[in-house]
Every structure is written in structure tokens, then in C-alpha cells.
Amino acid sequence: MNHSDDAAPKAPEGVDTEKPSAARIYDWYLGGSHNWAVDREFGRRVEEQWAWVKPGAKHNREFMNRAVRAALQAGIRQFIDLGSGVPTAGNVHEVIMDELGADERATVIYVDYEPVAAAHGTLILEDQDATDWAALVQADMRKPKEILRHAETKRLIDFDKPVCVLMMAVLHFVGPDDDPEGIVAQYRDALVPGSWLAISHMSYGSATGEALAGIQWFVEQYRETSNPVWLRDRDELQALFGGWPLLEPGITHLPDWRPVRKPNAIEAGARPFAWCAVAQRPS
Numbered sequence: 001m002n003h004s005d006d007a008a009p010k011a012p013e014g015v016d017t018e019k020p021s022a023a024r025i026y027d028w029y030l031g032g033s034h035n036w037a038v039d040r041e042f043g044r045r046v047e048e049q050w051a052w053v054k055p056g057a058k059h060n061r062e063f064m065n066r067a068v069r070a071a072l073q074a075g076i077r078q079f080i081d082l083g084s085g086v087p088t089a090g091n092v093h094e095v096i097m098d099e100l101g102a103d104e105r106a107t108v109i110y111v112d113y114e115p116v117a118a119a120h121g122t123l124i125l126e127d128q129d130a131t132d133w134a135a136l137v138q139a140d141m142r143k144p145k146e147i148l149r150h151a152e153t154k155r156l157i158d159f160d161k162p163v164c165v166l167m168m169a170v171l172h173f174v175g176p177d178d179d180p181e182g183i184v185a186q187y188r189d190a191l192v193p194g195s196w197l198a199i200s201h202m203s204y205g206s207a208t209g210e211a212l213a214g215i216q217w218f219v220e221q222y223r224e225t226s227n228p229v230w231l232r233d234r235d236e237l238q239a240l241f242g243g244w245p246l247l248e249p250g251i252t253h254l255p256d257w258r259p260v261r262k263p264n265a266i267e268a269g270a271r272p273f274a275w276c277a278v279a280q281r282p283s
């Protein structure tokens with residue numbers, strides 16, 4: 001259920017609630033409650049013109065959940081979620097609690113520069129009594145050194161052991177002038193063999209006709225927000241892994257990476273508009 005139009009969470013100090021935010025809009029797409037009228041109005045306008053935005057967001061969240069579970073099953077116990085966004089059901093630490101139960105824990109660093117995401121993320125971790133093994137770093141993922149050297153990162157992440165770095169639907173907010181390949185390389189270089197890198201990224205896919213016009217409109221609308229988007233194709237996604245071997249099944253559309261259910265007809269329409277993959281650093 002979406003957040004009521006006549007209510008809104010208390011805005012943390014310094015938060016601009018007059019301009020739509022990508023993190024809060026995504027929260028609305030997923031049915032979350034940490035969004036304002038300006039975000040919901042923007043989201044509805046997008047949904048009216050491009051019907052696959054909510055199914056696409058659902059695909060992305062489910063891919064992240066499957067990637068985290070696969071990493072846990074492979075023995076990885078450390079996660080860095082870059083651009084984690086506003087807390088919504090199915091976050092990394094919740095998947096860990098569900099997968100491992102009460103007897104075992106992994107550590108998690110969430111990273112987001114959006115004040116709402118940081119404020120509510122910290123509050124949720126406190127409410128769930130998870131702050132001894134999970135924390136939120138308020139920082140821009142385009143500044144890897146700041147994140148990797150942050151006190152909370154050092155507290156919870158041992159870079160001498162494998163880490164799973166998650167970049168879920170965040171790199172399409174990194175423009176070409178920001179050097180996305182260079183940014184990702186800095187994170188890769190910090191990881192030891194056995195570490196995983198999981199990326200999902202929006203794309204024009206094979207869209208033509210009305211479908212292409214719809215996603216072009218989507219891109220144009222986001223240029224009006226504080227988080228403009230740049231879509232990339234399959235080959236551009238592969239380059240971000242820097243030659244690391246891809247885990248099976250390689251680069252796929254979101255619902256096709258180790259699926260546990262079949263998308264319904266409406267959800268299937270969103271399939272072409274994003275790519276994803278997980279790679280492991282070799283020895």
C-alpha cells in the first residue's frame with residue numbers, strides 16, 4: 001500500500017521536500033512510506049506514461065534479494081550496499097536475518113547521500129537492534145575513498161576477507177563526466193579474491209516504437225530531478241566488471257538471474273529495460 005497523500009514523514013533537517021528525489025520516488029514505486037507529495041506526484045506522472053516503472057523496481061529489489069542470498073550461501077558475510085536508498089521491505093540486513101536466523105550474523109554497510117535515506121535507515125537499524133552489525137554511511141557513492149575509509153566501514157568490514165559490493169540501480173545516476181568505470185574500479189581494487197560485485201543498471205534494451213518513446217520520456221523526466229539518469233547497454237555493463245569472471249547465468253535481464261518465480265504478464269513487460277550480473281574476483 002502506498003503512503004497516504006495527506007501524511008508525510010517528518011523531514012530531517014536540511015532536506016528539500018520541494019523537489020522530487022530519486023531515492024524517495026523509488027521508495028514510492030516499491031510501496032514505501034518515506035516520500036512526500038512532490039515525489040508521489042512525479043511517480044504517478046511517470047507511471048501514467050511508462051507503465052513498467054513499478055514492475056521494474058520490483059524486479060530490481062528481487063534481484064538484489066537473490067544476489068544477497070546467493071552470496072550468503074557461498075559463505076560471504078560482509079556486504080556494502082551503495083546507493084541503498086530509503087529503507088523499504090527487503091533490505092540487505094533483513095535478507096540476512098531471514099537467511100541466517102538468530103544464530104549467525106553478517107555485517108552490512110549501507111551508503112546513501114540522500115538525507116531522508118540516511119535518517120530513516122539509521123532509525124530502522126536502531127529500532128531493529130541491528131546497529132552492532134549494520135550501519136549507514138551518509139556519503140556519495142561517487143567518492144569511494146571517503147566510503148572505504150569511513151569509521152563505520154572500518155568498524156564492520158574486514159577487507160582482508162571477501163566482501164559483496166552491491167550497486168543496485170545506482171550507476172545510471174552516475175553521468176559520463178563522473179567516470180563510472182573509474183569509480184567502480186576503485187571499489188573492485190579494494191576487494192580480495194572471492195569477493196563479489198553485483199550490479200543492476202537501466203537500459204534502453206531492444207525497445208522500439210512506443211516502448212522506446214516511453215523510456216526516452218522517462219529519462220527526460222528524471223533530468224528535472226536532483227538525480228538525472230544515463231542509460232547504458234549490455235556491453236557497457238560488462239565493462240564495469242573489469243574482466244572479473246561473471247557468475248552463472250552471466251549478464252541477464254533482472255527477472256532472469258537465478259529466478260525463483262515466473263513474472264506475470266504485466267511484470268514481463270518491464271524485462272527489457274535493465275541488465276544485471278554478479279562477478280567474483282579471481283585468485
